[in-house]
Each structure stands twice: as structure tokens, then as C-alpha cells.
Amino acid sequence: MTEQQASGDGVTGARHGRRPTMSDVAEKAGVSRALVSLIFRNAPGASEQTRQRVFDVAKEIGYRPDTAARTLASSRTRTLGVMLTIRNPFHADLVESCYAEADRVGYDIVLSTTVPTRDEERAVDALVGHRCEALILFGPKMSAAYLTQLSREHPVVAISRKVPDATLDSVHTAEAKGVRQAVDYLVSQGHRDVIHIDGGAGPGSAERRKAYRAAMRKHGLAERIRVIPGNHTEDSGMRAAEVLLSEDALPTAVLAANDRCALGLLGALHKAGVKVPQEVSVVGYDDSRVAMLSHIGLTTVHQNADELGRLAVRTAVERIESPNAPARELVLDPELRVRDTTGPPR
Amino acid sequence: MTEQQASGDGVTGARHGRRPTMSDVAEKAGVSRALVSLIFRNAPGASEQTRQRVFDVAKEIGYRPDTAARTLASSRTRTLGVMLTIRNPFHADLVESCYAEADRVGYDIVLSTTVPTRDEERAVDALVGHRCEALILFGPKMSAAYLTQLSREHPVVAISRKVPDATLDSVHTAEAKGVRQAVDYLVSQGHRDVIHIDGGAGPGSAERRKAYRAAMRKHGLAERIRVIPGNHTEDSGMRAAEVLLSEDALPTAVLAANDRCALGLLGALHKAGVKVPQEVSVVGYDDSRVAMLSHIGLTTVHQNADELGRLAVRTAVERIESPNAPARELVLDPELRVRDTTGPPR
DNA sequence: CTTCATCACTAGAGCGCGCTAGTAGAGCGC
DNA sequence: GCGCTCTACTAGCGCGCTCTAGTGATGAAG
Structure with a gap:
């Protein structure tokens, strides 16, 4: 690293005085x-x-x-708090649609991201501290107990997370349907050894895992069921690839936890010289815009980010306006998007 | 979309009462x-x-x-404002390192992103409204005049943007050096038709464009210089591909504005059946973690996101502590990472 | 015993703003 | 003249907190 003194006015002068009020x-x-x-x-x-x-x-x-003074003085802040994982490209899609809808209904948005050094609880605390009138959580992994407690204290909308006996609003995709479509398609292509890298505690993972098992059984492939533990990061895909490559034979198709996991898997397979889709078919989940754009042409289960974000904001606002309305669960239909990482088995 | 009433307590009860103080x-x-x-x-x-x-x-x-009340009551907020573009994976890398360093020095971070419906000015206004003690701008595209004005009112650190006669601190990579490395490498592989998709008004684009021209001239390829206008999104890469594909012959190598542009280009080339790197070599810029992970194996100019973020936070804090110190410019060395999207020309 | 330091705690001003309850003055009809 | 309405403005409280300047109790030193 080199350091230079900027050639401007050198000393920047007596700046940054008292902020005008x-x-x-x-x-x-x-x-x-x-x-x-x-x-x-x-x-x-x-x-x-x-x-x-x-x-x-x-x-x-x-x-x-001064936002702080405004917030303090008025009972309303007209602010929605969004918790996301900045690494997740699908979350970027969601953020864009949330902003658009929030603009329309006259709300501000404050973002709070989880990063490896900052867990969900901290991210939520920041939002609550900012007096957000409602929280929109993108794929929260927190415990159901914490989530329920939170939703007692504030209006909360969860995206992509279903909470049994929910006291909170949720907006998500019919996970099972998406997985079923993917498995049906793979089987129709002739695949039998279809395995699943699951999303661990990630949002929707339990449903997807269950749906995978059910779909395999439906096709009489109960004995071929295999779930490799994973999560929603690229890393889990890479690790799963290591496991698979260390074995005698590869499966012919892999259903990844989400697009990020699929990308990690593809990367590792590519490095090992395994041809996709000739040797292994790979299916993702989310259809984040990046997956679509890259020359990967990832076959994946499409979730409508625009609609999910829009509905989340609308639901949050409605919840703010009528805090005692019954909790709602909005479910969108997913859709398999077949691109280039799937084909008939070898 | 289907809507269901959650099966929980039905009516969610009298919740969200007065917030405890x-x-x-x-x-x-x-x-x-x-x-x-x-x-x-x-x-x-x-x-x-x-x-x-x-x-x-x-x-x-x-x-x-209550953060608002705290902020209002204390002169210090110990908060840094970060302006970013959430779509940009490289920014995600930067955010992570900023958080880590901010934690270390005891500052909070507030994020404000630009999205298509929310320009840089609005993003900055939000941060200033939150009484951030310093602003860290990721690749700002705003006018130099606005940037200078802003830096007179608040401590500002720009990442990846060099401002001539700067009155603000900046942290960036030696753009020219990275581009030179890339051109040198391509030429050493035998390429002569190396074109450049530029980043328009994007951060560092002017420097990169200039460096591309200089490097080409140095190799006696002045006549082969060609710059296609673009920007820092996937879309510009796709559009550039359209232009190139509509012509008689493709260049043998393309230097993209950044990784996102390279990804868009790769996607479009792939769709058109053009083999990379056999028919065309592609080089990106940034080395965002996604580029590395995907099975793309993008050859790209590496910028050290961890270090850039760390230095930006440190510089911001130092600026807060001594507002009248001379403006500084910290420059990191980039490094070409050769992967799979480059090779000898056809 | 007094003095003094220390510890554990409290009173109260004020941060910048929103918002309710007001007022002053102009214009109008009668 | 009077009362009325309407427009354009103002006074001042209080939001939930931080922070300075305290107070009272305890114990050690002299």
C-alpha cells in the first residue's frame, strides 16, 4: 500500500462545525x-x-x-426495518422490490445485514433501536421461540420462513411444490440417483427436505433418497462436492439447497473436471438474478422476488395499521426454470 | 398466490403496546x-x-x-454511514470487512443502498439524517462538485474513486496497474485485438480506460484500441456482446469494466454459442468472491476487499478524530488472477 | 470526634424536532 | 362599527435519552 497526501488544499481547513438546526x-x-x-x-x-x-x-x-430528533418527536417513524444477508444475491433482488413498494406507500427502509461477525439478533436489535414500525426478515434462521417473542413486541413479516402456529405474518413460496417440480423433471429425464444438499437450519429447508423425500418416494425411488447436510452458502456446495468426489460413483443429479449452494457445487465440480450436465445435473433454488445472468445458465426453481418483496412491504404496512388482525400467510407458486445445468443422465 | 390465515392464535391479541422506556x-x-x-x-x-x-x-x-433518543442526547453517535449498491457483489465483500473493522474500533454501521428507484443523493441524505459521524461511499458516481461539497460538511471517505484536488480521503486500488497487468498478460498470450468495455461514469473507469489505451500503445497496438461504452452492471456486458456479435469478426479478448459486466458478457456469449476462452478471452475487474466461486473461474483483476474496507473504516475514524488533518489517498496494489476465461487466441 | 475520599446513586437540563393550541391581522357581510 | 372566518404564523411542551453537577452514606485517616 502506498499513501499520498492529496494534492488539494492540503490541510482541509476548519470544517465540519456544528450541524445546522x-x-x-x-x-x-x-x-x-x-x-x-x-x-x-x-x-x-x-x-x-x-x-x-x-x-x-x-x-x-x-x-x-435530523432523523433522530424527528423520530423522537413523532410517534410515527414511517420506517420499515429489513434484515438481510448481504452476501445473498436473492436478497438483493428482494431489497430492490421492497424499496420500490415502500416508496409507493410512503415508508422509509432501514437495512440491517448479518455478516459472519454480526448475528441475526444484533441485526434485529439495530432495527428495533431505530424504532422501525415493522420488521421484515429475509429468511430468518433464528429460533421459533425468539421469532415468536419478537412478533409479540413488534409487527414482523418473515420472508421464506414458515412458522408453525404463527403469530406473525409470512410471505413465502410453496417450497414443496418447487421441489416436486424439480424432482419430477429430473426423473422424467431419466434420473434415478437424485440427491439433495439441504439448507440446514436455513429458511424453507425443512419443507424442501421433506418434499424431496416425498417426491422420491412417489417415484418409487425411496431407496435412492440421500440428503447431504449443508446450508445456504457457496461453501456448503463446495464441501458437498468434496464428499461426492471422494466416493466411488457420483449421483446423476443434485438438488442444491439454493442458488448459492449450487454455485459452490458447480465451482468445485468444474475444478475436478466433472462435466455439467453431461456427468451430473444440478438444480438450484431461488433464481436470483445473478444465476440467470451468468453464463452458468443454472437450472433453478424460480421465486418471484418482485412479488415477494412487494407483498412483504404491503403486509407489514397493513399489520402496522391493524395490529390485531389475524396473522396471514401468503404463498406464491414457484416455477422450475430449466436452463443449462440439467440434462439426461450419462 | 394463495392466502391463508395462520393456524396460530388466530387473532393475535392486543400486542405491540407502548414501547418500554x-x-x-x-x-x-x-x-x-x-x-x-x-x-x-x-x-x-x-x-x-x-x-x-x-x-x-x-x-x-x-x-x-432507543437509538433515536440516544443519538439526540449525545453529541457522538459512534456511527459510520456506508453508501453502497446492493446489487454489486464486490460491495458485499466490502461491507463484511467494514463491519469487522468497525466492531474492532467500537463503531456502528448504517447501510444505505442505491437501487434503481433511489439515487445516490437520497442514499446519502438518509445517512446524514442518521447523524453518521462519517460517510464511506462505495464507488460513488456523483459529481465531483457534490462530493466536494459533501466532504466540506462531513468527513467522507470514498472507496474506488479518485477525486482530483481532493478535499476528501480516498481508498482505492491502483487502477492503471491492474489494467496494465491484464493487457500485458493478454498480449503475452498472443492477443492483439484486445478491446475494452468501459465503466462509463463508474468509479475508476476513467483511469482504467486511460490505462487500457496506454498499455495498448505501449505494445504497438494503438490501431487496435477500441472502447465500447458500458457501465458497471451485467446489462452493459450483455449489450456489448450484442454489438460484438453483430459484427463480422469478434475480437480475441475483452477487458470488461468489472466482474458484473464480465458476467453479463459471458452469459450473452454463451447463449450465442461462443466458446470462452477458445474463441474469446474475457477479463473482469474486482475479483468479487462470487466470481471466484462460480464455476466460471473468471480471470479478473483482484482488489483486496478486506483491506479496502478495513482501511476505509480506519481512515474514517481518524478523520473524525482529527477533522483538520490533510486529506489522504491510500492506494493498494491490484493483482491479476488468471483463471479459466482467458487463454491464447484462436 | 471531625474531615475527607469514595461509592452508589439522583436531579434536572437539554439534544432537535413534531405537534397542539393558540394569536394577529386581513377580508368580508351586515 | 361588530363579529365572523380564514390565512399565516408562533409559543412551548414533551419525545427518551445522555451527562453534568450534585447528594447522602460509609469508612478510613488524623
Whole structure:
């Protein structure tokens, strides 16, 4: 690493003084603080002329409303808290649709991500601390007990997680249906050795695992059922590949926990010289936009991110407006998207 | 979509009552509010016994400190604002390292992303509204004027963006060096028709474009210089592919604006049946973890995300502590990572 | 005994804003 | 003139917390 002193004004001068407040604007514009407040809230009751002058003054002295003070003073924050895993490309898709819908209904969004050094509880704490009026959790892995407790204290919408006897709203895809489609398709192609890398405690994993077992049994392949433990990261796909490659024979098809897992698996297989789909077919889950774009052409179970995000925001807002309404579960239909990582068995 | 009423308690009961405050905790624990405050700030001056009792009571009634009130009351927020583009996998890498370093130095991080419906200005406004003590901008595309103005009002660290005559701190990779390595390598493999899809107004694009031209000239390939306009999204790679495929002959190598652009390009080439690297070699830029993992095995210019994030946070904190220190520019060396999307020309 | 330090705790101001309850003044009808 | 309405504005409380300047109790030192 090299370090240089920027060639600009060298010493950057006495900057970053006291942050201007509403009173500063009011004083400079020759009006009361209350009027400035009113104007910045877009409330009626100020003349157009004064309004303009206040905005001009504000811009001139670099005034921006203080979110903290606003939040504190008003009972409403009109803010939704979103917990996500930033590494997950599917979550990026969801975030975009959430923003779009939140804009439409006049809410702000605050993001809080989990990273390896920051668990879900910390991410949630940050959102609650910001006084979000509702929490939208993308594929939460937290315990059902914690989730239930949380939903007692705040409006909570879970995406891609079904909670039995739920006291919270959830929006998800019919996991079983997606898995069934995938297995049916693989079997119709002639596959019999279809294995599943599961998502561990990840959202929807239990349902997918169950559905995989059921679908295999339906096709009379109960004896070929095999589940390799995994999770929702690329790493689990790579590890599963190691396991498979260490054995005598590869299965002819693998149903991965999600797209990330599938990508990890593909990477490891590719490194080992295994041809996809000639030697092994691979199916993902999510259809995150990246999977579609890359030249991988991943066959995967499509979840409608736009719709999931939109519904989550709408449900959250409705929950805020009527906290005592019955908990709802919105279920979207998935759809298998056949691309290039699947084909007939070798 | 189907909708079901969750099978739980049906009506969710009278929930989400008034949020408990410090006073509630104080009253229930039989101490003053000030003491509770002190305990939650981890300040000395309370007995171990009382401390424990207060924590117990807080947990029992579900108290969590209100960030807004905290922020308002204290001059410091110990919060760094990070502006990013959530779609960009490289930004995910950066976010992770920022969190890790922020934890180490005792700062919080607030994220604000740009999405198609939310531009950089709005993302920055949100951060400033949250009273972040410094802003860390991942590859900002805003005008130099706006950036300079912003840096006069707040400590600002830009990642991957060099600002001439800077009054702000920046942390980036030696763009030119990376591009030169890539061109040198391609030429050493025998390529002569090396074209460049540029990043438009994206961070570092100007430098990379310039370096590409210089490197080509150095190899006596001035006449082969060709820059296709693009940006930092997958879409631009796909569009560039369209352009190239509509022509008589493909170039033998393409230097993409970044990994996302390279991925889009690879996808489109693959769909058109063009073999990589046999017919065309492709080089990315960033080395986001996804590029490495996928079975793409993208040849790309590695930027050290861990180090970039770490340095950005450190620089931000140092800037907060000494606002008048000279602006700094930290430059890391990039490194070409040769994988599977490059080879000798056809 | 007094003095002083220390510990454990409290009172209360104020952070920047939203919002309710007001007021001053203009315009109007009678 | 009077009362009325309407527009354009203002006063000031309080949101939940931090933080300074305290208080009272205890114990050790002199």
C-alpha cells in the first residue's frame, strides 16, 4: 500500500462545525422554528413565498432534518426495518422490490445485514433501536421461540420462513411444490440417483427436505433418497462436492439447497473436471438474478422476488395499521426454470 | 398466490403496546432513570448487584434502548454511514470487512443502498439524517462538485474513486496497474485485438480506460484500441456482446469494466454459442468472491476487499478524530488472477 | 470526634424536532 | 362599527435519552 497526501488544499481547513438546526434556518429566514418545521413536513399553512425562502436558506446553510430528533418527536417513524444477508444475491433482488413498494406507500427502509461477525439478533436489535414500525426478515434462521417473542413486541413479516402456529405474518413460496417440480423433471429425464444438499437450519429447508423425500418416494425411488447436510452458502456446495468426489460413483443429479449452494457445487465440480450436465445435473433454488445472468445458465426453481418483496412491504404496512388482525400467510407458486445445468443422465 | 390465515392464535391479541422506556425499567427496578442510563452505557458507578437487577428487569419487560433518543442526547453517535449498491457483489465483500473493522474500533454501521428507484443523493441524505459521524461511499458516481461539497460538511471517505484536488480521503486500488497487468498478460498470450468495455461514469473507469489505451500503445497496438461504452452492471456486458456479435469478426479478448459486466458478457456469449476462452478471452475487474466461486473461474483483476474496507473504516475514524488533518489517498496494489476465461487466441 | 475520599446513586437540563393550541391581522357581510 | 372566518404564523411542551453537577452514606485517616 502506498499513501499520498492529496494534492488539494492540503490541510482541509476548519470544517465540519456544528450541524445546522431548524432554529438556524428559522433565524436566518426571519420566521419561527415552528414554521420551518411545518414547511419541512410539507404541511399546509405557509405561504408559497415563505416556503421558498425557507428552502433557499436551508440549502444555503446546508441544513438537513435530523432523523433522530424527528423520530423522537413523532410517534410515527414511517420506517420499515429489513434484515438481510448481504452476501445473498436473492436478497438483493428482494431489497430492490421492497424499496420500490415502500416508496409507493410512503415508508422509509432501514437495512440491517448479518455478516459472519454480526448475528441475526444484533441485526434485529439495530432495527428495533431505530424504532422501525415493522420488521421484515429475509429468511430468518433464528429460533421459533425468539421469532415468536419478537412478533409479540413488534409487527414482523418473515420472508421464506414458515412458522408453525404463527403469530406473525409470512410471505413465502410453496417450497414443496418447487421441489416436486424439480424432482419430477429430473426423473422424467431419466434420473434415478437424485440427491439433495439441504439448507440446514436455513429458511424453507425443512419443507424442501421433506418434499424431496416425498417426491422420491412417489417415484418409487425411496431407496435412492440421500440428503447431504449443508446450508445456504457457496461453501456448503463446495464441501458437498468434496464428499461426492471422494466416493466411488457420483449421483446423476443434485438438488442444491439454493442458488448459492449450487454455485459452490458447480465451482468445485468444474475444478475436478466433472462435466455439467453431461456427468451430473444440478438444480438450484431461488433464481436470483445473478444465476440467470451468468453464463452458468443454472437450472433453478424460480421465486418471484418482485412479488415477494412487494407483498412483504404491503403486509407489514397493513399489520402496522391493524395490529390485531389475524396473522396471514401468503404463498406464491414457484416455477422450475430449466436452463443449462440439467440434462439426461450419462 | 394463495392466502391463508395462520393456524396460530388466530387473532393475535392486543400486542405491540407502548414501547418500554428507561423510566419503566427504573421504576420497576426501584432505581433512578439516571442509574439505568449509566448501566446501559456500561459506565462505572453502579454496584454489580444493581447492574444485574436492572438488566434482568429490562429483559423481562422487553426494554431496548432507543437509538433515536440516544443519538439526540449525545453529541457522538459512534456511527459510520456506508453508501453502497446492493446489487454489486464486490460491495458485499466490502461491507463484511467494514463491519469487522468497525466492531474492532467500537463503531456502528448504517447501510444505505442505491437501487434503481433511489439515487445516490437520497442514499446519502438518509445517512446524514442518521447523524453518521462519517460517510464511506462505495464507488460513488456523483459529481465531483457534490462530493466536494459533501466532504466540506462531513468527513467522507470514498472507496474506488479518485477525486482530483481532493478535499476528501480516498481508498482505492491502483487502477492503471491492474489494467496494465491484464493487457500485458493478454498480449503475452498472443492477443492483439484486445478491446475494452468501459465503466462509463463508474468509479475508476476513467483511469482504467486511460490505462487500457496506454498499455495498448505501449505494445504497438494503438490501431487496435477500441472502447465500447458500458457501465458497471451485467446489462452493459450483455449489450456489448450484442454489438460484438453483430459484427463480422469478434475480437480475441475483452477487458470488461468489472466482474458484473464480465458476467453479463459471458452469459450473452454463451447463449450465442461462443466458446470462452477458445474463441474469446474475457477479463473482469474486482475479483468479487462470487466470481471466484462460480464455476466460471473468471480471470479478473483482484482488489483486496478486506483491506479496502478495513482501511476505509480506519481512515474514517481518524478523520473524525482529527477533522483538520490533510486529506489522504491510500492506494493498494491490484493483482491479476488468471483463471479459466482467458487463454491464447484462436 | 471531625474531615475527607469514595461509592452508589439522583436531579434536572437539554439534544432537535413534531405537534397542539393558540394569536394577529386581513377580508368580508351586515 | 361588530363579529365572523380564514390565512399565516408562533409559543412551548414533551419525545427518551445522555451527562453534568450534585447528594447522602460509609469508612478510613488524623
